[in-house]
Amino acid sequence: MAESVKTTRAAAVAILAKSGNEHCLRGKLTNALLGLSSSCEAEGQRSALCSFSDRVVVTTGWSVTFMENTAKELLALTSGP
Numbered sequence: 487m488a489e490s491v492k493t494t495r496a497a498a499v500a501i502l503a504k505s506g507n508e509h510c511l512r513g514k515l516t517n518a519l520l521g522l523s524s525s526c527e528a529e530g531q532r533s534a535l536c537s538f539s540d541r542v543v544v545t546t547g548w549s550v551t552f553m554e555n556t557a558k559e560l561l562a563l564t565s566g567p
Contacts, residue, residue, distance in 0.1 A: 487525045487526070487528075487529050487531065489525075490518075490521045490522040490524075490525035490526075491522065491535075491564050493517075493518045493521055493522075494518040494519065494521070494522045494539070494560055494564065495560070495561065495564050496518070497511075497514045497515045497517075497518035497519075497557070497560075498515070498518075498556075498557035498558075498560040498561050498564075499557075499561070500514055501514075501515055501553050501554060501556075501557035502554060502557050502558070502561075508550060511553060512548055512553060515548075515553055515556065515557070516543070516548075519539045519542055519543040520543055522535070522536070522539045523536070523539045523540050523543050526539065526540070534563055535560075535563040535564060538559060538560070538563060539560075542556050
């Protein structure tokens with residue numbers, strides 16, 4: 487789970503820093519969220535972070551604004567101890 491959170495945070499930072507083209511950033515965020523969702527499922531977690539990732543990963547038509555807002559929310563949800 488910790489590795490999935492780390493990967494998700496890295497993807498969120500990349501989105502906000504615009505570290506790549508839109509297609510690559512979308513893929514990075516998608517893969518990170520799928521990994522996080524799988525980790526949550528494997529560990530039986532039902533946290534706000536897990537619920538958020540489950541909702542986002544099934545959303546279609548990700549715009550740049552959507553990805554940026556998602557990245558901000560992910561960083562906020564993972565900033566705690």
